Amino acid sequence: MHNSGVIVFGEDVGFGGVFRCTLGLQEKFGRHRVFNTPISEQGIVGFAIGAAAQGLTPVAEIQFADYIHPAFDQFVNEAAKYRYRSGNSFNCGGMTVRAPYGAVGHGGHYHSQSPEAFYTHVPGLRVVVPSGPREAKGLLLASIQHPDPVVFFEAKMMYRTAVEEVPTGDYTIPVGQARLAREGGDVTIVAWGQMVAVAEQAAAVVQEQGGVSCEVIDLRTLLPWDRATVEASVSKTGRLIVVHEAPITSGFGAEIVAAISKRCFLRLESPPVRVCGYDTPFPLIYEPLYVPSTPRVVDAIHEAVKF
Template sequence: MSIATLRTSYLAASLASVSRSMLKQQVPIKSQYAATNSPPPPEGFMPGVANSKFIRNTHHEALRNPELAGVANGETKKMNTFQAINDAMSIALATDDTACVFGEDVAFGGVFRCTMGLAEMFGRDRVFNTPLSEQGIAGFGIGMAAMGSTAIAEIQFADYIFPAFDQLVNEAAKYRYRSGGEFDVGGLCIRTPCGAVGHGGHYHSQSPEAYFAHTPGLKVVIPRSPIQAKGLLLASVRDRNPVIFMEPKILYRAAVEMVPVGDYELPLGKAEILTQGKDLTVVGWGAQLYVLENAIQLAQKKMPGLSVELIDLRSILPWDVETVCNSVNKTGRLLIAHEAPKTQGFAAEIATTVMERCFLRLEAPIQRLCSYDTPFPLIFEKFHVPDMIRCAEGIERAMKF
């Protein structure tokens, strides 16, 4: 045995001994996980989602939505967001023989379990793992879609979509245009988890929707709940344009609804008005909507009688200009909130368009409540993202101007 091997063995043994000693001396931490001895889930927690007025907890509440008229007489099943996404992909695979699901670890169920059971149900030639190469995953999907297949690709975290940026922006988005409409990659859908989780740090918390919203030829979609996730994902998979479908991972288990079990789609490019109001328009998407819901309730306690119109944008590209501007023309005030940094965030695009179209109806400066212009911090996350307090203060500024 060489001296180097002896040193390595001695070092490993010493580290193991020190680790055991530290564990024995460690002071127990009182937390919600202490009783079960289980770590917090990787997708984090989001308090208040279960009690949200926007969560459809019963069969009748779920099917009351006019957008679900096609399944109004069908069954519903209790699902969280990742189960609803899994159900959408199962339907896509069952109804389209050319459809394939692929990405890092998807054959094993995926990091967040979104593809659990699909490989066993549809075979490993249709649901399969890829090498750890986001550029390769996107390029492979473009090639599949160019040949007429339906490619449902997963980028494991939105933070890691940037190696695929060239493929998506310069190839997928421009394929139809540069061939004069002769070829396209409309069968491509890129799924990717996004957003803050409470402990993700700068490589597992980003919301990069604005990068892609600057690219003609792509569509960008972000759902807020299981019902929305299933319908919007099926629409994204079947849309004849490449779609980037960003899933707020903090909602994978936090949001639970009675979801129609049938096959249904929700419209892309169409916002949804969640609450009607006459004093202020508030726009958000994804997990931020639940923050805004609580912020509105907090503001209403300070300003009794405040009437707020809350809009879920749903599609970032194309976004529903008409719905937002019609609302602002009615209320005269606008607040936009998102988790991405403020500078060049998508709120800037919305604010500019509203200024151009609604200038004479505005009663106050447009409020943008966003994350700060820094890399996403770990221990300071709760100060970094726009929380209920910051959003409520923004509402108050808009109303008191």
């Protein structure tokens, strides 16, 4: 993708960012296109909205998704409504805001949160969550070219744990289209971000131990989410498990369960199950007990199959 209107900005992005995602960009494209900002999330997103409205293609970074909340008003009352309120006379499409989210192994309650569900409640936004390096590149390029503003959540844990070959050329992965990560016929597991790997590990365990065949769906996009792919899978397996790091109450898994229960009610063999974070602040210690793990997902699979 070649777009001279793309600008990259955020706290410390000129130095490569705390996760080194923008390393070398300032040297390659110059300080006028890659630059640091003050520590003001509201200012970062507000500037991105203005830049997009004037025809630029801003790619902004919120250093940690835990600190995205000061910009909530800018997302909800400005970016999401820009096109609608003007009858499509003007918009801030082409705006992408990246935000590292989720557990990192030692982040505690201010650097480990998963706030994606807040933004799925906002018509006019797109919410994208990649599950690996290859997915991240294709989805990010698609988000940058998307006509609506995108909130792009990247799992912090994967910066240090995910390793795979990524094509050097341009390619995009359509926003709103889920990926079948693993085929199966007994249970459908829906996840996004880091939890896709956890779901795949659990599926491998139950396959090896007891011959249970799990289908794993990487949702990729939460708004809009690919209902058709999930519905087709649950219609085949008759069982649904949703896995996410965020607290269970009002997490996005509840939306998936509600929608699929309505569409697949007569084909369900067991009640849908959610394996999620708990309804507590993210803990300072005992992080492995809070974040959904392979054993917790395995237990949920057994619960669904034995119902």
